[in-house]
Amino acid sequence: MSKTHVTTKVNGDEVEFLCDPRETLLDVLRDRLNLTGAKEGCGTGDCGACSVTVDGRLVCSCLMLGVEAEGKEIGTVEGIATGEELHPLQRKFIEYAALQCGICTPGILVATKALLERTPDPTEEQVRYWLAGNLCRCTGYDKIIRAVMDTAAEMREAS
């Protein structure tokens, strides 16, 4: 089957790839660009483990085709830290033990980062509804929510 040439930006870097028109953005990130931070939990848009941002919007990369990435800016978990400096969310997730197995963590970090960028002072309820598309089976969400609320408070103070 003939492949399509795509040029896009991932975490600020320009990348090019050839992909089958049936491949999802998640397939491309993982199998062609070696960015395995985004996970496939379901492949049907139900778990959020594959969350990335596309031009700043939070999307399930399993629901978008690789060819649709042409000319876009993609953000993944691999781009959240700046050099050796972790994003405050990453620090707080470790501190609060907001992960057990950690398979949901990349998606949840991408999703909550997107939340805090538009809503720096969310209520607990807002965080819970924002994350309703990101399944975590290990934690019961308690420590995740606490980590996010505390990060938001810290980031507000710092800014």
Added chain:
Amino acid sequence: MVDVALWSGLRPLVEGRDSVEVEGRTVGEILNALRRDYPALGPTLDAGVSVVVDGRVIASSLTEPVSPDSEVVLMMRLKGG
């Protein structure tokens, strides 16, 4: 002799008794004695059992010591998640 309590599903295999007496100083010896003296228990023992000695569940160790006044209870082998 050590008194070994059986779960009631096993009682039909030992003429309705709820416990049997066997010779043995370790869990392994007890299991061997059960097999020898009560062949009808063989398939159950083969399927896997745990032996509770004085309240401690011994899941696999055959060398665990048993004394004549130990409380010994046979239990189906445990599985976990």
Added chain:
Amino acid sequence: MALDSSKTTGFKYVGTRPDRPDGLDKVTGRAKFGADAYAPGMLHAAIKRSPHAHARIVKIDTSKAEAMEGVKAVVTRADFATGIEGEFGNILENVMAGEKALYDGHAVAAVAATSALIARDAVKAIEVEYEILPHVTDVDAAMQAGAPVIREGAADSSVPEGLHPNIVRYYESGHGDVEAGFAEADLVIEDHFLTEATHQGYIEPHACLGTLGTDGKGELWCCTQGHWYVQKVCAALLDVETSQLRVTASEIGGGFGGKTTVFIEPVALALSRKANRPVKLVMTRAEVFKASGPTSSTSMDVRIGMKKDGTITAAQGTFRLQGGAFPGAPCEMTAMCAFAPYDLKHVHQVGYDVMTNRPKQAAYRAPGSPMAAFAVESVIDELCNKLGLDPIDTRLKNASREGTRASFGPKWPRIGLVETLEAAKAHPHYSAPLKPGQGRGISCGFWFNHGGETAVSLALSEDGSAQVAVGTPDIGGSRASMALMAAEVLGIPYEDIRVTIADTATLGYNEISHGSRVTYASGLATIKAAEDAVQKLCARAAAKWGIPEDAVYWEDGYAKPSGPNAGEFEPLHIGDITATMGATGGPICGHFEATPEGAGVSFATHIVDAEVDPETGKTSVVRYTVVQDAGKAVHPTYVEGQFQGGAAQGIGWALNEEYIYGEDGRLQNAGFLDYRIPVASDLPMIDTVIVEVPNPGHPFGVRGVGETSICPPLAAIANAVSAAAGVRMRQLPMRPSRILEALESAVDG
């Protein structure tokens, strides 16, 4: 000097809450899970599965698939070892169907191709001719005369004569005379309870990357709770020597018991052997639902008698567990756990393991226990309500304690049930006022816990830091717990210890991470391995000082002479000893291999407030408190996490989650959209209380904590919902439609 660091108080590291060692990898996306491995020349595989619940396989035609460009290998049952019986025979039959497809989703063939897309297309090109057979998926129906027989001769010797061949194992135990006990009661309640099969719901689907050569040597990378078990099973199914197959456990994205067995690994290896290339195989979510191992569904009858003062006079239970198309449903665990929290003079319990045309059940956190607690604790709640008794006081009155006889036979050692009940009673949640429309529920729960074969090795580095190799995958922070325990014994900082999950080639056999055994058994082994190293460190100091080894003791990272008689020497720091170890006798390592048998049981008490909307039937859990005995919490934050996670899974089981089979025997909801696990907006914060009644079988008193937390929720929530709705709920899940039905029939009745 036999070193013994046993203690239950005065810890320096154990009980603190440091960051986990693998935290950075897991928040940056670097951690490598099952599907994150790639190999040069790697092929992608896909599995062809039966769409029928029960069918004879007449013919499999793979020729079209084989002819496709990019397809490198196709395998069927003919590519696996023959003549395997027993447990491994069942696993083989489940991994790749032989004569019959036994459930919707049963594997019948597999393909390896140069891309995942080609592999999927090739699977569609495989033609299978089936002769469809009658099927049964319901536990009660499968026990009836005339029900289709899943497999003749599958029953073992425990099953009494005359029962349906689908009943494959039977368990019965108890003591006293229950009829006499019921005669003493002021009130006897008997009820029938039903629960549906649920899935562990780990977010990471099963995944592996396998290479197997015609020389019988292989490498396997997979997400599993037990890579030595995978090694053993795969070697048997492919007829290679166990030691020639090296298995490495990836980071594991959840398991909860569901990754204690083998589903796809032998298939990847068989394809690899045929194609002579590495093969990656990853399940889709639909495959996970259809063809991994959900829980049993159950049908249960429980009868309990109580006096007016709350004394339970007798208890009886019958527990029928549907275990899918193979023997193994944990009916004996259900029966043994059912009445474990109570000190009963007269008790009798029966369990049935029943086969149906469903996937082979697998363990899920305290397998079998949550359903039992649902039935038993519901009846106790009803009795308390009718007799006007306080539910915690009543449970305290009847509670199992050290020295009382367990419902399944032996006398209890030191256990912590009473302590959890007392802590629950003292918790502000228990006395907080409820709003109109809300109800409060209580339940106890019990799990055995397990030890199991364990090997750990520890190596000291020249600078006095330590590397610990354990064989139990880190499924939720266990590296941190191991490092804390090693730090405690060695007396060096937590940060100076690196814990690695060893592969099967570098350590002795380690049993699967199940039965909440990791912190208990690997922890115990880590402590013992560290003690072994400390003993060698003391010996080096003794040699240097020219005094006997037993005149040296170890404290806070230093070897010290044990008293004035031993002589006056400056304490030697661990780093001083290791710096010269090459010249004083060689590397210093500690190791431990054993099957520890002192796993302490764990009890819990949960309190939950629920609110039911009478218009929609929707339940909201508004407040939740977990009280559980951890023996000793090594890393309290992760213990809390286990409590919260178990409670959340229990909430899902109680309210939403269920396997739904159609008339055609096919699974109707094989996806997260229709099989709905709790999401963040469904849950409240989950409060936790860690009770610590030390386990005498562990040097630091640790009890496993991972499983007990899922035992009380089903009943606690059912009791809360029943109180809120004003009608007794005896069937799970308590989805809105079921609550509305119950409300309507309560009005009609």
